[in-house]
Amino acid sequence: MKQNHAPPAAPRKWRRKKLIYPYLFIAPFYLLFLVFQLYPMIWSLVLSFYKWNGISPQTFVGLKNYQRVLTDQMFWESMTNTLWYLAANLIFILPLSVLLGQLLCTKAVRARKLHKTIQILPYITSTAAAGLIFSMLFDANIGVVNGMLGALGIDALPWLTSVELSKIPVMILSIWRNTPWYMLIVMSAILGVDANLHEAAVMDGANALQRMVRITLPSIRSVLLFSLINLTIDSARIFTEPYILTKGGPGASSLSVVQYLYTTAFDSFQLGYASTIGYMLTLVLLVVSIGYFISLRRQSEE
Amino acid sequence: MKRTLALGLACVLGLSLLLTGCTQDNPPANTTPAAPSGAPSQTGGTDYPAGKMTFWTYGMPEYMRRYFDGYAKREGSGAQSVEVEMVNYSGEAEVRQQVMMSLTAGSTADLPTAISTFPVSMQVLAENGLLKDITDQVTPYLDQFIDGAFDQATYNGRIYGIPYALQPKMLFYNNDIFEEYEIDPGRMSTMDGYIEVGRELLEKSGGAVKLSYVDPGSYTWRYWFRRGLMPQAGAKIWSDDGKSVVLDTDPGARLAFDTFAELFEGGMLYNAATFQPAQYEAAREGKIATFYIESFWDSYLRSNLADMSGSWRSMPAPVFEQVGTAGAQAIGMYCVVNKEDDPYTDLFVDMMLDFNLNTEARNSWSDEMLAEGLPTEHPITKDLLADPYWSQPSDYYGGESYKQMVTLSYENQSDNLPVTENDAEADTIISSELEKYVAGSQDMDATIANIGRLLRQNLGLS
Numbered sequence: 001m002k003q004n005h006a007p008p009a010a011p012r013k014w015r016r017k018k019l020i021y022p023y024l025f026i027a028p029f030y031l032l033f034l035v036f037q038l039y040p041m042i043w044s045l046v047l048s049f050y051k052w053n054g055i056s057p058q059t060f061v062g063l064k065n066y067q068r069v070l071t072d073q074m075f076w077e078s079m080t081n082t083l084w085y086l087a088a089n090l091i092f093i094l095p096l097s098v099l100l101g102q103l104l105c106t107k108a109v110r111a112r113k114l115h116k117t118i119q120i121l122p123y124i125t126s127t128a129a130a131g132l133i134f135s136m137l138f139d140a141n142i143g144v145v146n147g148m149l150g151a152l153g154i155d156a157l158p159w160l161t162s163v164e165l166s167k168i169p170v171m172i173l174s175i176w177r178n179t180p181w182y183m184l185i186v187m188s189a190i191l192g193v194d195a196n197l198h199e200a201a202v203m204d205g206a207n208a209l210q211r212m213v214r215i216t217l218p219s220i221r222s223v224l225l226f227s228l229i230n231l232t233i234d235s236a237r238i239f240t241e242p243y244i245l246t247k248g249g250p251g252a253s254s255l256s257v258v259q260y261l262y263t264t265a266f267d268s269f270q271l272g273y274a275s276t277i278g279y280m281l282t283l284v285l286l287v288v289s290i291g292y293f294i295s296l297r298r299q300s301e302e
Numbered sequence: 303m304k305r306t307l308a309l310g311l312a313c314v315l316g317l318s319l320l321l322t323g324c325t326q327d328n329p330p331a332n333t334t335p336a337a338p339s340g341a342p343s344q345t346g347g348t349d350y351p352a353g354k355m356t357f358w359t360y361g362m363p364e365y366m367r368r369y370f371d372g373y374a375k376r377e378g379s380g381a382q383s384v385e386v387e388m389v390n391y392s393g394e395a396e397v398r399q400q401v402m403m404s405l406t407a408g409s410t411a412d413l414p415t416a417i418s419t420f421p422v423s424m425q426v427l428a429e430n431g432l433l434k435d436i437t438d439q440v441t442p443y444l445d446q447f448i449d450g451a452f453d454q455a456t457y458n459g460r461i462y463g464i465p466y467a468l469q470p471k472m473l474f475y476n477n478d479i480f481e482e483y484e485i486d487p488g489r490m491s492t493m494d495g496y497i498e499v500g501r502e503l504l505e506k507s508g509g510a511v512k513l514s515y516v517d518p519g520s521y522t523w524r525y526w527f528r529r530g531l532m533p534q535a536g537a538k539i540w541s542d543d544g545k546s547v548v549l550d551t552d553p554g555a556r557l558a559f560d561t562f563a564e565l566f567e568g569g570m571l572y573n574a575a576t577f578q579p580a581q582y583e584a585a586r587e588g589k590i591a592t593f594y595i596e597s598f599w600d601s602y603l604r605s606n607l608a609d610m611s612g613s614w615r616s617m618p619a620p621v622f623e624q625v626g627t628a629g630a631q632a633i634g635m636y637c638v639v640n641k642e643d644d645p646y647t648d649l650f651v652d653m654m655l656d657f658n659l660n661t662e663a664r665n666s667w668s669d670e671m672l673a674e675g676l677p678t679e680h681p682i683t684k685d686l687l688a689d690p691y692w693s694q695p696s697d698y699y700g701g702e703s704y705k706q707m708v709t710l711s712y713e714n715q716s717d718n719l720p721v722t723e724n725d726a727e728a729d730t731i732i733s734s735e736l737e738k739y740v741a742g743s744q745d746m747d748a749t750i751a752n753i754g755r756l757l758r759q760n761l762g763l764s
Contacts, residue, residue, distance in 0.1 A: 053426060053723070054398075054399075054402035054405075054406070055401070055402060055405065055426050055427060055430050055432065056426065056429070056430055068760070071759065072760065073756065073759075074731075074734065074756075136579075139578075139580050140573070140574075140580075141574055141580040141583075141584065142579070142580045142583060158518075158573075158741075160518070161518035161573065161740070161741055162741050162742070162743075163738060163741045163742075163743040164743075247519050247520070249518065249519055249520075249734070249737045249741075250518055250519075250737035250738055250740065250741035250743070251734045251735065251737045251738035251741065251743070252734055253738075253741070253743075263730060266395060266396075266399050267395050267726065267730060268726045268727040268730055269398065269402075269426075269726055270727065
């Protein structure tokens, strides 16, 4: 006797519920996204065509804010500074992360847990607190850095008060703060690399550097690219480090774009123009991100 | 399926727009009106309802809160059930930010009874109907205040703020240094004399003692220029109608900038961030002989250089002989927020008038503050200034009367620079160029030229 094992047709209502549940689960995200991200983004885009001090009625100025930003010396100075910070972070943070991550994955290193804990400390330290400590370290008159230079017979340097040097402490603070986070990401990727590959390479006589270059780095390539994109976006949004250390000065020599945006909005109270600055930064980040994604796609196709 | 998804997203979008939209654009005057409680019982009215009277302020508000608490508890104030809350922000700009945020969010009910602000923000807020016009309440008492006390609290002929402090530009000097090098501090009554003293100190100390300080950041513009050399040199940033920039062509501004350049390039200024340990340490070590700054510096000296009690003295700030007046005074004022349903508006005005006019309470409060090494404010009303208490000598100033020096400084102040809607941005531009000068990356001529060019370019002025 032939039996029908097919389950009884679920009621239509139940099927519809089943379809709705996943959307209900992701709805909170979309709700928050719409209220706290999409809506402000659209509002600030609209605002970038207005002159507004936050209190008086808004005045439509068309493209004037965009014309102004193109000739705004302080904006371009802050953009250049931001690119310097970005370059310094990319040059130092990723290589340091790989190096430290690899070291912490090496069995030869003793007390690895202790090292991991110590190395993560800069990341869990508040940037504001670290900034205050760095401002004391780099103080021209009573700073430890100049004290050490003095012990070596080198004249004290105006780290925080010179147009030429003011970006250096900001870069050092940013690198010191952010390296541990990327080190953790890279370290977890390194731990995921197939150990058999390394064992085979050892048997073939490959040294540590060769194994690193030929096995580890290619294996964690996608994680490195992910870190690169994240680090680029994080670096472009740098704010706290220059704000605490130098207030962006002297002049605008260490001012970042986001800091300039903040100053324009909340010190000069030009909210329309500040929105324009925000959109200019978004545009730059969009171009860079698209470049990265194209590169990522090409690599995955290869 | 697609229809359900579209419907769901539309609902979410609609809800989000409803959530954000419904909180907007409610002007403060449209909030639900409630009958004000009336005048305090001191004047024969009713008691104020129990609740919290909030101030948004900056600086060190706790010390004034003590006075207000004392007032509320006083018999007959009608405010025994009122709690005074002082919400402290990092500065005037942040107070304005908070007001702006509350307005944008439509939560005008969250606005406080009063805010502490500067003239530039006061004008914007007053123009948009956010501050209460208190002209009628305050006018009967104007004669009791020193001349010009309400100038910066007045906009378009109406009064929007009550000052609690007018801090004049003064000169604080380390008397030990002047005795050691046998220099008469009286020579510093003029700017020429001040510079001569600076040169002599450098020469006699072998370069170890600097005349004064320079801040590598924005305080140089604020303390040396905006309320210092600029007003006392009769300088201008804007033309009289405020529509064009004159700073780079104005002879007064040139005098102010050249004087500062003479001090700075002559090596007479110790470079250290103001209010920071390095500057106090330099003062303690005798590397900074004087501070050309507003009278509030007294509280910073007493709290940060308490161990130097007896060393410091004060005097009115030096003047340009050709002009004759010292720097301009910094105003500390509270403005009443225009909320029709706020039951504490009248209480606030009474409280502020009491702070300015009640000699007994004010002197008692000041004693309490000084005994604890806390800041106090010099009075700005004639009766209080005439009271012997405000001429008493001070141990910290080696037995000289700092209070008397503040009173003396009131008599010779310059008018503040006129304030326009562009001043907030102008401060950022000017300060940034001055910082470059102090950092040594441009000379004073280039600094002045850049300021003029950037002000015109960024503000779209001629």
